[in-house]
Amino acid sequence: MVERFPPPEQQKPPLGTGNTLFRLAGIGVLVVTAAVSLAYVGGYLDPHRLTPARLVDGLEHNNGVHPGFRRNHSKGVCVAGYFESNGNAAPFSSAEVFSPTRTPVEGRFALPTGNPYSPDSAVPLRSMALRFTQANGQQWRTGMNAMPVFPVSTPEAFYELMQAQAPDPATGKPDPAKPAAFFASHPESAAFLAWVKTAKPSASYATETYTSVNAFYLINAGGERQAVRWKMVPVDQPTVASPPPDAKDYLEPDLDGRLASGPLRWDLMITLAEPGDPVSDASKQWPGERRVVNAGTLVIDSTQPQVDGDCRDINFDPLVLPAGIAGSEDPLLAARSAAYAASYQRRTGEVDQLPKTTAPVSEKKS
Structure with missing residues (x-):
């Protein structure tokens, strides 16, 4: 059984200016960085087919081992704020977070790579992970990515994709023919590939x-x-900025600069499925005419460095859910949960515990 509320993590080494992740060309790099987001959070897989350890081993093989860091989404920044519910989702869920109330939130923005020294332009994806802590003590944890659909529908297909993207020992780079062959045999990836063709690295979280x-x-x-x-x-x-010329690290400074002018806000938009919509397949989109409920507003008003900030101690397991929210039958949910639990166990044993500070880099209360 997976431990849903693990003990505080050990200190992570500071981010630095070490070797940057090489920039792959074409669809391949975009696909692998999106696909490895599967390993973001921890749960259960059938050990006779595919184990969490094998998934994490695959991430380490493709990205290298960076002791003390998350095996994916390893470069990021802690954030905090609150969720202001408007009560619109209360008829659909008994979760306290959806009642007309304010719920504290801790979270993390990150770059979906397994190398904490990657330049911010290395991949077109950005991620947001959040932990809502209700007054009754129950938590809702969620990991989200800035993409509309996942490339594959099963953990086994994801693992095959990781293998297709593994570096060739002779060149140190993936063989571009292998992902091409993978996608040719996985037509469910069509929607994702269509999105990849237009995806560009954003200059701001x-x-x-x-x-x-x-x-x-x-x-x-x-x-x-x-x-x-x-x-x-x-x-x-919010104003869309262009990445600074030749800048390696610009996402976190941009975030701090925006927060200096006031909190940042996102509306939580919940799409309601209709009978027949694919609930257990993340590679398929739902029709655009589905009803959407605005459940309230997320307000982010402060940041902290990830090496000693509050988000360092959070396992953003998507199956940590309060009463009133439940996971679907999507096999990727259990895979995400399990793989991150394995990653968590590894990284917490890699460095000594060091004094933790809590002073935020920037803070602006609304």
């Missing part, structure tokens, strides 16, 4: 829309279940 990709169930007081997906949509369309 603040301008991105972050989606759950996987489906979940909302359960109301009467026991009725509603399949949903959700996304965080930036409020007031």
